[in-house]
Amino acid sequence: MNIVIFGPPGAGKGTQSKFISKKFNLFQLSTGELLRNEIKNKTKLGSKIITLINSGELVSDDVVSNLIEKFISNNIYKNRLIFDGYPRNLNQAKNLDILLKKYDQKIDIVLKLSVSLETIKKRILERQRQENRADDNELVAVKRYKTYEESTEPILEYYNKSNLLKVVNGETSITEINVEISGLIEAI
Numbered sequence: 001m002n003i004v005i006f007g008p009p010g011a012g013k014g015t016q017s018k019f020i021s022k023k024f025n026l027f028q029l030s031t032g033e034l035l036r037n038e039i040k041n042k043t044k045l046g047s048k049i050i051t052l053i054n055s056g057e058l059v060s061d062d063v064v065s066n067l068i069e070k071f072i073s074n075n076i077y078k079n080r081l082i083f084d085g086y087p088r089n090l091n092q093a094k095n096l097d098i099l100l101k102k103y104d105q106k107i108d109i110v111l112k113l114s115v116s117l118e119t120i121k122k123r124i125l126e127r128q129r130q131e132n133r134a135d136d137n138e139l140v141a142v143k144r145y146k147t148y149e150e151s152t153e154p155i156l157e158y159y160n161k162s163n164l165l166k167v168v169n170g171e172t173s174i175t176e177i178n179v180e181i182s183g184l185i186e187a188i
């Protein structure tokens, strides 16, 4: 199966994706992590995207599309992908459908983690202490939340139409969210 997990920054997408990938033997495809690796490895692409990422803006659709196609086209990951942080806008959502179709795959479930801005601020500051991510500070967190509301939230309607969407309360504990998500996946 292929899963899309989305929600505002700090909603717990990464944490939950790691858990699901282990439990169901899937592969976590985090576009944020792929992009941060480009910066860490000082690649040409990394130098182009560093300012965008550190200010909470989205990287261009083409760049991210090229990155994810490498995984979708690879048989090792066929029907075992968790899309963590992709799609981020309607164009990406449509592109994901096209790419999956091209490689004879589809999305089986879309999980949305719902979390308030107040909780997000708290979690991002906590994550900053633990992981020291350059884009985890209060100012950029608010910008990233705005980007989410403006660009990413509208894809909810897109997935709602196809009956794939399940909304999960992301305010409860990591374990409670784990249990709820597992139940939803097992019910597919």
Ligand code: AMP
Pocket (backbone or CB within 6 Å): 009, 031, 032, 033, 035, 052, 053, 054, 056, 057, 058, 059, 060, 061, 064, 084, 085, 086, 087, 088, 092, 135, 144
């Ligand atoms: P994340 O780790 O998912 O919170 O992503 C961190 C940052 O990477 C985002 O704030 C964006 O700047 C960039 N990014 C991650 N995924 C995407 C995407 N699908 N499209 C555009 N930019 C992205």
